[in-house]
Amino acid sequence: MAITPTLSSVGIGAGASGLDVGAIIDKLMTAEAAPLDTFDKKTASYQAKLSALGTLSGAVSTFQGSLSALTNSNNFRAVSATPSDLLVLSASAGAKAVAGSYNINVSQLAQAQTLTSAGMASKLSTIGSGAKTTVSFQLGSLAGGTFGVTGTTLSGSTLLTGISNGSLNINGTAIPTDASTKSARALAEAINAKSSTTGVTATAQPTVSNATMFSGFGNIATGADGTYSLSVGGIEIVTQGNGVAAGGGITAASLDTTLAGPNAISNALAAANITVTGKAADGNLQFTRADGSNLGIEEVVTGSVMGGIGHAANAVNDGSNVTLASSITLASGNASPITVAGSNPAATGLTAGTGGSYMNTGFTQDGTQATGSVVIDATNNSLQGIRDAINNAGLGVTASIVSDGTDKPYHLVLSSTKTGANSAMKISLSGSDGQPADSALNDLLSYDASGTQNLKQNSAAQNTNFSVNGIAITSSSNSVDSAIEGVTLSITKIGNSSLSVAKDTTTVKTSITAFVKAYNDLNTSIGKMTAFNPETKKGGVLLGDSTVQSIQSQLRRQLGAPITG
Template identity: 55%
Template sequence: MGISSPGIGSGIKVDEIVSKLMAVESQPLADYDKKSASYLAKVSAFGNLSGALGSFQGALSGLTSVSSFQTLISTPSDPTVMTATASSTAQAGNYRVNVSQIAQAQTLASTGKKSTTAAIGLGAKTTINFSLGTASGGTFGITGTQLGASLSSGGLSPGSLSINNTAIATDGNTRSARLLADAINAKSTTTGVSAKAAATLTSATLFGAAGASTFGNIDTSGGGTYTLSVGGVEIATQATGVAAGAAGGITAASLDAALAPNSAARRALADANITITGTAAGGDLQFKNEDGSNIAITEAVSGTVTGGIGNSGTANIGSSTTAVSSISLVSADGSPITVGGTDPTKAGFTAGVGGAYIGASFAADSSRTSGNIVIDSSNNTLQGIMAAINKGNFGVTASIVSDGSSGTNATPNHLILTSSSTGASSTMKITLAGSGGNPPDSELVNLLGYDPGGVQNLSQKAAAADTLATVNGIAVTSTSTGINGAISGVTINVLKVGSSSLSVSKDSGSLTGSVSGFVKAYNELNNQIAQLGAYNPDTKTGGPLLGDTTLRNLQASIRRQLSTSITGLQGTSLTNLSQIGISFQKDGTLTLDNAKLQKAVTNNFSDIAGLFAAVGHSSDPDVKFVSSGTNTKAGDYPINITQLATQGTLQGDAVLPAETVIDADTTWTVTLNDTKPATLANTATISLPAGSYNPSQLATLLQSSINGVSAFANAGATVTATVGDDGKLKLASTNYGSKSNIHIATATGTDISAVFGTGASVDGLDVAGTIGGYTATGSGQTLTGSPGGPVDGLKLTVTGETTGSRGNFGFSQGYAYQLNALAAGYLGANGALTSRTTGLNNSVKDIAKQKDAFASRLGDIEARYRAQYTALDSSIASMNTTASFLAQQFAALAKQ
């Protein structure tokens, strides 16, 4: 049986010996750990460097565009009236803005319906066309009837009339249309409604009918007297004792003579604002007062008199006739007018809410979309009509609103239509047409027919309106609440009616902050680099990246870029950081001289951006900088254009007639800006309302119909339609380039040849040319430098009308832009820091594998040592046993 405990048989300390031997054998494990710790320390150090460089890049990201340095502050004195933003192109200054009206969309409401799902009409196929445009040349309000007969004598008692819930101050003296209009206008600030009195005109049959005179010769031979007065002006008088027709007697002829031009009576009437038409002899004599004042015609008689107005040879006992007028109400903002009061009929109005366009005309706006919906038995309900309109997506939205009325005969449900855009040119015109030669459904016409210049079956609840304002006294108009262009580079957002001053000034504080942030970010990065690569002579220790080439290269690259002047700048005297007060100190940090910076802000505000951002300047104003790439090099590059970008067009070759007739059920298939292979969404069918159109109306119809297709609008595809001086119609895609095209084919109804003749479609072309002599790729109006050259990634938009040399384009990369690109190169997936970190982590993994392998070998070495010493222990134990036996034997032999 072997020895179970090493050393027991021999006395050798096997475990201690093996342990000490293995301690010597295991010493390389500490070297592995030390090497791994060194690598991990560098990984951590590169992590810190990446974090610092990432923070530096983050600080640079806001400094790489021109807008970061050329911002201006726009400050309104009353921010409740408006807000404003200023771009880098704005000019500093002070402006006075007065807003008198805010843009709004038109809203129309239908008459009420009992149910939203009940059928409207018989279900005959009816096409409803929606056009958007401008109502002009009239007013919106209510035209009253002639004032009550009793008003001229008794006036209008207090409380008889109210407008928009405001009582109009009337009394017994309110006896004419003019006085009533004055009373209404006195409250217009409160009501938003003004009044205009119609001209007062005496009866057309007062002095005769059908050309026959009924003014009889005056006879005062019986002892009477006669006087005729008009509007308080004495026209003719006859003393007693004058027979009918005698010399000096009043006849129709003598009356006309008394009213002759330049006569005393005529001048007196003119002073009373009364004009004359017709003659007494002709039986059509009338008196007119333009301001709406009453005209009283009085025959004063004493004693026995015959003849006069309305009689011949019969007794005249005197007469008094007062002509009165009517008034019309005008809503200042196109809102409905509420008429009330105890007796509005005496003022010529019916109690209730109303209003319509009066004397207006409608003109479609080609820049607004138009569209059609088809209503038949499948959707002729309020809900069906609403869904069809909203699905059309052509500039009008629909909803259903209940007024809350109830009862057996209640009709609470109203279809509400609202133009999607604000502005006066978003006024709706809704026309309906039947199909197959049949008229449109009459109930649909009664529900939806609306023409500001004609029948208005819908009631307007809010008028389409522009924003109206003045800027420094100059009137400006905008279709939205935003005002652009009134002040160059400034966008004003109107909030309410009112006045406010606007101060536009250089945002020097933001610019100073940006420059200070740049210096601070660099110094923080520089401090981190210094700590990682520093050496302490006192402790004789170095930073984790002391002597590291990656760290040294990064530091050297940053300092080299900051010490190099910017090239490619045109028209500026600022080319280095020292000119704005930034300079290096002995310890490698940057310092900022604020006084020098402020001087540069004052004298070279717009040039500072070029020191930090990527900037492009062209000698040709029609060549504009879009963007650059990481491979774009600073420089001055000549531009040569061999081909300008063009639009896809469909040019008619037939002169349009004075009127072009579009038949009912006319539909055309339009393909706009299609691709290869074709895309289904780029083709749509438009419906053209039947009618007769002049060239301008036809162009408007086509443009708005095509632009009203939702699929086109969603893709940003639109067209313009123009009639040239030659009278021919031209459609053009608003896009440029090889993807710009338009094709139209007849589907049903009027053939396109009636409009375009045999005209053909021509696809657009991309811009072509070179930048600095290097090849470039055109896409629409954008020219992009091709890879491989210094203009790689440089994008320019080229407009204008000339080919050939287009001047020079100077491109510069400011310090922030260059350093941002440098940082991206170090931090990217293939960047130097990423590569170094990956390499170090791989080294740590390799060391761990080597350590595991070596540790595995140590087990074998220990086993071998134990086996050897265990064998030695056994041998010595055996020899000890033998020695002990021999000793015993020798001792025994010695005794013998």
């Protein structure tokens, strides 16, 4: 019979077999776990090194990044441009800019010309008959003349009572007038006293007598009780006493001789700014007062007198007194429309409203700018059709439609795409097959500063005008890069500003500061990772690491090496 041995308890004490099975198992397990502990320690060590290397990599990357700004030589040549008034202009400086101080005075900003048509009740309604019409555009410059408003001759009531205060307002500014404002000259002086606020100057036109006034001047005959005198501008020209027969005294020929001078009469006329043209004997004698002052021509008679102005030698003359006046012309300083208002602008020879046109001005085409045309016919002869045709043609001109809210609100607005004085528009129309242009289209669109101006100018084509340290400069654009070498000016407002151009060390300082910080941070990181603590007998996680040693060596070598170039 087989006998099977059994183990009744693993907790047999010393009184039994004497074996401590639990202790044996613990030791066996500890022995088996020892390699795992070593592995865990190695894993922790590798992870610590990996983390340290990641930190080191980040510090090296930051350090490398700090070098990028220092490797750009332009940063060491950087120049700043600082204006004193940023509302007048801003500026930027390039590497070619030279340090210095500049005084800049802006008197005019560049702008594009804008023209506006008369109002239409609908932007879709047809204009004209639909006859094929070619609208041609040219761009160029204007020269000579003025842009403004021409008034009419002052009325007799104005010459008598003057212009009451409040009668005239120009561009929102009241023009002070009173009972003494009786001539074009006085009115012009009152307007010019406010030019700084209105932007408008006035010129009194010369006062000129009628070309036929002295036609048929009859020889003066005075009776026994008669006398005659002729005065011009308060200056007595000729006189004749009693009892002088016709032909024996004042005649057209003798009057011409007196006026021809030189004598006291001709000198007095010149002093009064009065000039003489033509001859009484030829019937075309005229007097002109160039300054626009009123000009009085008076015949004073007593007793029996025959002949004289408008009288034959045998026609009785009871005397005459004529006061001649002239008109004024308003000129806009920047060729902008002029608004005339007030309680009685008619007293000044002006009409209330906003407008203006070029006078005695010439147009010269700019050959460097493209010209072109559009065809308007029955398919597109509306404001909208004209607008679209112009915009699709690429003519250097843009078109839009603006509504002003009146009973005829729709206006076609044309603008040159470029600023500058060389971008003024000339618009001409022609028909096809020998036929004239559609008259309605011509009345709407034709525009020539030297001729017909059916469009109204809202803004003129003009350059930027400014000076740098007293040197006058003109530019077709408000962005100017040619006035000061290496500096680009962006001009935004009329006014004065100083400009300081100086070496810009800010970028270099910032770059060097960033480099120093990055270098120190890198060194600090390396120091912590490679340090040895003699007290704890422990070293940094990368102590003795060849990669770190190589980085330190390269850094020290590069920083200690001289810079070439």
